[in-house]
Amino acid sequence: MSSEVLRPVPRPGVMAIDAYVPGKSGAPGVAKVHKLSSNETPLGPSPRAKAAYADIASKLELYPEGSSAVLREAIGKLYGLDPERILCGSGSDELLSLLTNAYIGPGDEGVFTEHGFLVYKIAILAAGGTPVVVPEKDLTSDVDAILKAVTPKTKIVYLANPNNPTGTYIPFDEVKRLHAGLPKNVLLILDAAYAEYVRRNDYESGLELVASNENVVMTRTFSKIYGLAALRIGWMVGPAHLIDAVNRIRGPFNVNAAAIAAGAAAIEDQAFVQKAVEFNETWLPWLTAEIGKLGLKVTPSVGNFLLIHFPRDAGRTAGEADAFLVSRGLVLRRVAAYGLPDALRLTVGSEEANRHLVASLAEFMKR
Numbered sequence: 001m002s003s004e005v006l007r008p009v010p011r012p013g014v015m016a017i018d019a020y021v022p023g024k025s026g027a028p029g030v031a032k033v034h035k036l037s038s039n040e041t042p043l044g045p046s047p048r049a050k051a052a053y054a055d056i057a058s059k060l061e062l063y064p065e066g067s068s069a070v071l072r073e074a075i076g077k078l079y080g081l082d083p084e085r086i087l088c089g090s091g092s093d094e095l096l097s098l099l100t101n102a103y104i105g106p107g108d109e110g111v112f113t114e115h116g117f118l119v120y121k122i123a124i125l126a127a128g129g130t131p132v133v134v135p136e137k138d139l140t141s142d143v144d145a146i147l148k149a150v151t152p153k154t155k156i157v158y159l160a161n162p163n164n165p166t167g168t169y170i171p172f173d174e175v176k177r178l179h180a181g182l183p184k185n186v187l188l189i190l191d192a193a194y195a196e197y198v199r200r201n202d203y204e205s206g207l208e209l210v211a212s213n214e215n216v217v218m219t220r221t222f223s224k225i226y227g228l229a230a231l232r233i234g235w236m237v238g239p240a241h242l243i244d245a246v247n248r249i250r251g252p253f254n255v256n257a258a259a260i261a262a263g264a265a266a267i268e269d270q271a272f273v274q275k276a277v278e279f280n281e282t283w284l285p286w287l288t289a290e291i292g293k294l295g296l297k298v299t300p301s302v303g304n305f306l307l308i309h310f311p312r313d314a315g316r317t318a319g320e321a322d323a324f325l326v327s328r329g330l331v332l333r334r335v336a337a338y339g340l341p342d343a344l345r346l347t348v349g350s351e352e353a354n355r356h357l358v359a360s361l362a363e364f365m366k367r
């Protein structure tokens, strides 16, 4: 008998995962903290969503309706989609995992870009697959580079558009060119977590591509503009065969009752969404301009966050800026894990937070 201690061993790939580290939420010793590290909205959710959530308190003994029908119908009505082609999840993170588990196994490859969302890599490794990382151009997804990375082993291409943490996007023409260049058996996942924020004529989330193809799925979330991150609600729309496959592997009650009720109420309050867009349209350009005036490079963003680049000079680095800002109650996101060690990601906050941030960064640059 071997002297080695026998114990359960995870599948290959599992121990290769660097567990996801969420943005910090506290600043030790500081009374007032502005959490600008997780792309949460400063406006909170619609009051209607809060009321629907509160109503569930009297029914907590009941299982949720297992297919999230009420939520799928509300989403379908807003976008003119067949609810049968929609599947809801516990955040779009769950949907990304389910899709990966359904289509990727050992020996298969999943392709995503250099500074792409970290959940893709985790999902691929967890499924036993091989992550393939593709270079970007000017911190932006590069369609030619993605197409070049596709091999007979490729099963999924993941595209966050706009991307987190860079805030950049590719125009719909480019998304279509990417799709046209993919073999028909390769699934294209369009992760449109920030679609509601984008105000560009050449941008589209990809509904049209999903509707007319068998190998495109789009994921969306209630965590960002809808302000319901705590409830974990995501949805996706895709071809019937894909929805059928994922329905077979998801948990039978994967979305909780409060999430279903609050999500459906939130989607019916588009006036609230519009207000959130306008708020972002005011403060995103303001932050971009004011931070630029301090001599720091900012990547132009179309989301509700932006990337600030710091020099490597002692006293001015991203790490030192982070520590300085935390001491002022401003919590930003370090993005070294995304291959961006010299940058911090800033979420657009309340007016007070935004002004405090710019004033504090100015102080940091004058030290």
Ligand SMILES: *Cc1c(COP(=O)(O)O)cnc(C)c1O
Pocket: 039, 090, 091, 092, 093, 094, 117, 160, 163, 164, 191, 193, 220, 221, 222, 223, 224, 229, 232, 233, 234
């Ligand atoms: C925030 C985010 C998501 C959404 O995550 P949830 O699980 O729905 O909260 C998905 N993709 C990207 C790129 C994101 O930034």
